[in-house]
Amino acid sequence: MKWPAVKLSPFWLCAAVIALLGIAVTIFDLFNINTFIFFAGYVVLQYVVLATAWNIMGGYMGYVNFGTAGFFAVGAYASVVLYNLFQAPLALMIPFAGVVCALLGLAMGYLTLRLRGVFFAIATLAMAIVLETLIINWEFVGGATGAYILRSREQAPFGDYIEFLFFVMLLLAIFAVSVARWLELSRTGRGFVAIRDDEIAAECAGVPTLRLKLIATTVSGFLMGVAGAPFALYVSFIEPSSAFNLIYAVNAIAMPMIGGATTWLGPVIGALLLGTVQQVATVTISSELNLLIVGVVLVFFVIVAPEGIVGLLKKWFGGRRDDR
Amino acid sequence: MTADALLDVRAVTKRFGGFTALDQVDMEVKAGERFGLIGPNGSGKTTMINCISGTLANEGGEIVFKGVKLDGKKPHQRTRLGIARSFQIPKPFRSLTVLENLGIALEFATGTGRSEVREQGMAILETIGLAERARANAGSLTQIDMRKLELARAMATQPELLISDEAMAGLSSTEVDDILDILFKLNEGGITIIMIEHIMRAVMRFSTRIVVLDAGRKIAEGNPDEIVNDPEVERAYLGE
Numbered sequence: 001m002k003w004p005a006v007k008l009s010p011f012w013l014c015a016a017v018i019a020l021l022g023i024a025v026t027i028f029d030l031f032n033i034n035t036f037i038f039f040a041g042y043v044v045l046q047y048v049v050l051a052t053a054w055n056i057m058g059g060y061m062g063y064v065n066f067g068t069a070g071f072f073a074v075g076a077y078a079s080v081v082l083y084n085l086f087q088a089p090l091a092l093m094i095p096f097a098g099v100v101c102a103l104l105g106l107a108m109g110y111l112t113l114r115l116r117g118v119f120f121a122i123a124t125l126a127m128a129i130v131l132e133t134l135i136i137n138w139e140f141v142g143g144a145t146g147a148y149i150l151r152s153r154e155q156a157p158f159g160d161y162i163e164f165l166f167f168v169m170l171l172l173a174i175f176a177v178s179v180a181r182w183l184e185l186s187r188t189g190r191g192f193v194a195i196r197d198d199e200i201a202a203e204c205a206g207v208p209t210l211r212l213k214l215i216a217t218t219v220s221g222f223l224m225g226v227a228g229a230p231f232a233l234y235v236s237f238i239e240p241s242s243a244f245n246l247i248y249a250v251n252a253i254a255m256p257m258i259g260g261a262t263t264w265l266g267p268v269i270g271a272l273l274l275g276t277v278q279q280v281a282t283v284t285i286s287s288e289l290n291l292l293i294v295g296v297v298l299v300f301f302v303i304v305a306p307e308g309i310v311g312l313l314k315k316w317f318g319g320r321r322d323d324r
Numbered sequence: 325m326t327a328d329a330l331l332d333v334r335a336v337t338k339r340f341g342g343f344t345a346l347d348q349v350d351m352e353v354k355a356g357e358r359f360g361l362i363g364p365n366g367s368g369k370t371t372m373i374n375c376i377s378g379t380l381a382n383e384g385g386e387i388v389f390k391g392v393k394l395d396g397k398k399p400h401q402r403t404r405l406g407i408a409r410s411f412q413i414p415k416p417f418r419s420l421t422v423l424e425n426l427g428i429a430l431e432f433a434t435g436t437g438r439s440e441v442r443e444q445g446m447a448i449l450e451t452i453g454l455a456e457r458a459r460a461n462a463g464s465l466t467q468i469d470m471r472k473l474e475l476a477r478a479m480a481t482q483p484e485l486l487i488s489d490e491a492m493a494g495l496s497s498t499e500v501d502d503i504l505d506i507l508f509k510l511n512e513g514g515i516t517i518i519m520i521e522h523i524m525r526a527v528m529r530f531s532t533r534i535v536v537l538d539a540g541r542k543i544a545e546g547n548p549d550e551i552v553n554d555p556e557v558e559r560a561y562l563g564e
Binding site for chain 1 (some may be wrong): 424431
């Protein structure tokens with residue numbers, strides 16, 4: 001039996017789900033059921049942005065970036081710099097952090113994209129460590145002891161400030177996914193796929209591989225920076241070891257792999273699932289368990305569904321191309 | 325350089341560390357020609373192709389295509405100038421369909437609009453004889469079909485010069501004829517072809533002119549009859 005053709009494109013379906021989530025959360029809030037949901041939801045949405053950003057390079061183009069935590073932290077610290085200079089508002093921090101990390105991505109691209117495969121991955125990991133060392137020794141942003149950022153308790157019309165940050169991150173997530181989807185469906189995105197499959201063949205087919213790779217590192221860096229921008233406000237205290245935490249890098253890789261790395265939908269599904277599980281585990285069991293959960297789930301998916309949930313669904317609902 | 329030379333290779337030298345893969349090789353390919361490049365294993369044929377297509381940079385000499393110096397140009401820029409190549413070991417874009425493989429070349433090398441990709445891609449696949457596999461995954465093709473895809477994708481860049489790097493190695497004799505027919509057809513369509521091949525029967529039948537490389541040097545040049553009777557060539561292939 002054939003499944004009835006669904007005319008609704010996955011993108012609008014996803015938009016609808018996010019809108020419903022927003023409504024549900026608002027209702028939650030109106031009845032004052034629990035404000036923790038904003039606190040946890042923020043983290044999950046932050047991972048949607050990070051996983052989507054990682055996927056532009058890792059999923060579409062096949063360049064595995066282990067330095068997500070570096071970009072995230074630089075985004076967060078860019079905000080701290082602005083705050084320390086003139087107590088800049090969040091609306092300024094976000095684009096500033098994005099631009100700083102876009103430039104960082106561009107620089108990283110120039111320096112490391114001659115490297116392929118595991119060597120590229122190691123270089124990105126090393127970059128994150130170098131950045132962390134720099135921040136630790138930079139007194140202006142608090143150095144190794146960290147820095148406090150004072151934020152108002154409330155933000156009209158959202159009530160609690162965390163609630164406001166949640167909606168900011170929701171907008172950023174929608175923005176990131178839209179950018180990723182737009183890239184994926186564009187000529188540039190098709191060039192990414194060619195690079196992933198065979199870089200030399202792509203170059204000989206007329207694909208300007210270096211330019212496309214720099215576009216990918218820049219856009220990916222921008223989105224990671226944007227995800228980190230509100231971090232200091234969210235936790236109100238920032239120090240290097242939390243901002244550069246390896247869990248960001250690990251999650252940014254694991255989530256797209258679980259969801260399916262070849263489409264924009266994969267990292268969204270992966271981040272929502274794994275992010276939620278981690279938040280629930282943090283509250284109910286222990287926050288130390290998160291990395292173990294990632295590891296186990298990742299091993300499971302690599303064995304059972306190497307192309308992620310999206311790949312699995314495609315296989316079940318007959319997306320076979322090779323039937324003619 | 326004569327007026328009708330499409331590709332002019334002048335004293336090109338390529339070294340890998342202490343090993344000289346190409347030593348001052350001169351070679352001239354005229355527009356519309358069927359040009360054969362042969363030589364024993366390790367004689368520098370593929371290195372020469374890599375220098376022409378830009379995946380390797382030559383250290384000495386220069387390569388001129390249509391009057392334009394290629395030195396310093398990236399492979400994709402050379403592709404856009406009109407030089408296409410197939411790969412000895414097929415390099416399909418495995419996660420794409422056959423038609424999408426051509427689409428990459430059409431979109432990036434020739435700037436073909438998205439709406440015309442399908443039509444133009446199918447036209448090329450018809451010529452190559454791969455039309456019925458258009459929607460198949462490129463990774464699932466048989467060896468002969470992968471060779472055809474290599475040629476089809478090269479054709480999608482709308483080249484003036486097509487370099488076929490051992491497109492027939494490992495194929496059965498009817499498959500060899502199949503590929504030969506395709507190359508003859510493309511040449512009749514006005515495309516200059518450089519054929520690199522170990523299968524002598526194919527090279528001799530196809531080429532109007534042949535250059536022989538041995539250990540990075542050009543040892544002979546001429547039409548197929550001259551090459552067959554050249555004592556230097558015999559020595560290179562069979563030893564003293």
